Amino acid sequence: MTSENLKTALYDTHVPLGGRMVEFGGWDMPVQYPSGILAEVKAVRTATGLFDVSHMGRLYLSGPKATEFLDWVLTGSAASLAVGRARYCMICNEKGGVIDDTIFYRLAEDRYLLIPNAGNRPAVVAWFQRWIDEKFSPGCTMEDVTASTGLIAFQGPGTAEVIDRLADTPLSGMRPFSWAERNVQGAPVFVGRTGYTGEDGFEMLVPGPDVVKVWTALTGSGAVPCGLGARDVLRLEAGLPLHGHEIDEETTPIQAGLDRFVRFDKEYIGSTVLKDQHENGVQRKLVGFTLPGRSAPRAGYSLLDQGETIGSVTSGSYSPTLDTSIGMGYVLERYVESGTTLDLDIRGRTVQVTVTELPFYTRPRRT
Amino acid sequence: MSPDDRRYTKEHEWVMLDGAAANIAVAGITDFAQDQLGDIVFFELPKVGDSLTHLDKMGEVESVKAVSDLFSPIDGVVTEINEKLLDHPELVNADPFGEGWLIKATISDTAQLDGLMTAAEYDAFTAAP
Numbered sequence: 001m002t003s004e005n006l007k008t009a010l011y012d013t014h015v016p017l018g019g020r021m022v023e024f025g026g027w028d029m030p031v032q033y034p035s036g037i038l039a040e041v042k043a044v045r046t047a048t049g050l051f052d053v054s055h056m057g058r059l060y061l062s063g064p065k066a067t068e069f070l071d072w073v074l075t076g077s078a079a080s081l082a083v084g085r086a087r088y089c090m091i092c093n094e095k096g097g098v099i100d101d102t103i104f105y106r107l108a109e110d111r112y113l114l115i116p117n118a119g120n121r122p123a124v125v126a127w128f129q130r131w132i133d134e135k136f137s138p139g140c141t142m143e144d145v146t147a148s149t150g151l152i153a154f155q156g157p158g159t160a161e162v163i164d165r166l167a168d169t170p171l172s173g174m175r176p177f178s179w180a181e182r183n184v185q186g187a188p189v190f191v192g193r194t195g196y197t198g199e200d201g202f203e204m205l206v207p208g209p210d211v212v213k214v215w216t217a218l219t220g221s222g223a224v225p226c227g228l229g230a231r232d233v234l235r236l237e238a239g240l241p242l243h244g245h246e247i248d249e250e251t252t253p254i255q256a257g258l259d260r261f262v263r264f265d266k267e268y269i270g271s272t273v274l275k276d277q278h279e280n281g282v283q284r285k286l287v288g289f290t291l292p293g294r295s296a297p298r299a300g301y302s303l304l305d306q307g308e309t310i311g312s313v314t315s316g317s318y319s320p321t322l323d324t325s326i327g328m329g330y331v332l333e334r335y336v337e338s339g340t341t342l343d344l345d346i347r348g349r350t351v352q353v354t355v356t357e358l359p360f361y362t363r364p365r366r367t
Numbered sequence: 368m369s370p371d372d373r374r375y376t377k378e379h380e381w382v383m384l385d386g387a388a389a390n391i392a393v394a395g396i397t398d399f400a401q402d403q404l405g406d407i408v409f410f411e412l413p414k415v416g417d418s419l420t421h422l423d424k425m426g427e428v429e430s431v432k433a434v435s436d437l438f439s440p441i442d443g444v445v446t447e448i449n450e451k452l453l454d455h456p457e458l459v460n461a462d463p464f465g466e467g468w469l470i471k472a473t474i475s476d477t478a479q480l481d482g483l484m485t486a487a488e489y490d491a492f493t494a495a496p
Contacts, residue, residue: 032405294408296429
């Protein structure tokens with residue numbers, strides 16, 4: 001059986017580890033390893049876990065107009081981002097719908113690294129190129145280094161201690177949403193103090209030939225290899241949206257409650273719609289909800305009030321960290337208050353759910 | 368290798384006669400099934416007294432990532448469910464052919480077992496690409 005899917009530099013490492021490979025965003029990726037999703041989630045919440053996230057894109061945007069370009073295509077400001085820092089925001093279309101969500105890092109005055117989602121990379125590249133050609137060329141160029149590099153997410157409360165041992169100079173002093181360049185086991189690594197799990201952690205951009213070496217050093221330190229299944233549970237517990245579920249081209253960041261990642265001062269693609277929604281409200285909004293037990297709400301299930309459908313689920317899971325089931329979904333605006341009870345239709349069974357503040361899980365402050 | 372003291376369905380359930388009583392069968396899901404599901408977190412099982420029909424849906428199993436229907440391997444009436452699974456569904460991951468049994472039921476016609484796959488047939492079935 002030959003697969004048309006893309007493979008990361010770690011594919012041949014995952015298979016002997018027992019990684020169960022599935023298609024995701026056009027890539028063959030491990031959904032879990034033999035210890036299972038619950039054990040992997042626990043490793044990230046209590047110790048250290050390691051994810052191959054090389055399926056996500058790596059785009060460099062460079063040139064004297066790079067800042068101006070990003071301020072045109074992103075909901076978050078590039079101009080106000082200091083060199084050395086990173087920011088989370090959305091890439092929207094003219095209707096304010098989300099083409100992708102992303103973290104971008106300011107590398108220099110006129111150079112940025114931007115991380116799109118795996119499956120959205122072609123759409124983001126095409127969208128960016130269109131606007132570069134239309135408004136910012138010459139003066140801004142884009143380089144896609146996804147194929148020649150790897151990306152590893154090292155996540156969990158124990159990561160700072162481990163990474164200080166493996167890097168040539170300490171990294172634990174890094175602030176959240178900052179980046180640094182270090183030698184890790186002899187490899188030149190770009191390290192961001194970022195992640196998608198709700199825990200402390202580091203994401204590492206590694207040259208292709210060094211990816212296996214860095215991965216192996218981290219697993220050698222005791223980090224538990226984790227797959228996409230655990231990643232999905234962790235991000236859901238942390239209340240983080242997943243493109244294709246909570247956000248998509250038909251949904252705006254305002255509906256998703258992501259106003260704090262949106263600028264309302266300047267004009268950019270989608271800004272008119274976003275400003276209007278921010279000021280005047282929206283008909284349906286994203287909420288989090290919990291339900292007793294372990295039966296999970298799943299994408300597409302209906303949320304009801306007295307038999308009438310008033311919303312639907314975008315993601316849900318049993319949460320091993322909270323030992324209850326959790327979900328996110330869109331509901332009519334009058335149902336968004338915390339404490340509101342709704343009915344969830346689980347394949348014909350009706351279960352009461354309670355609207356809850358997001359995130360479900362916040363990591364304990366450590367001294 | 369699946370144990371050869373029982374029979375198997377294409378829906379990955381096993382069934383065998385309970386040693387204690389001649390017309391009582393015990394059923395569960397296979398090791399292959401639990402491995403495919405991953406960490407199991409929830410079972411929706413039939414109730415004692417419910418009638419079962421061969422290859423009709425009798426319940427559901429949920430893992431962290433997926434929901435699957437459970438199908439009855441036999442015609443019969445449920446006499447007991449494995450209450451331990453309500454709090455410890457992971458028993459089925461740990462011991463699908465033993466402690467992780469799902470239900471016991473009277474079996475209407477023990478000859479029905481002969482129509483199901485043997486262990487060797489089932490292992491060949493799951494090994495097929």
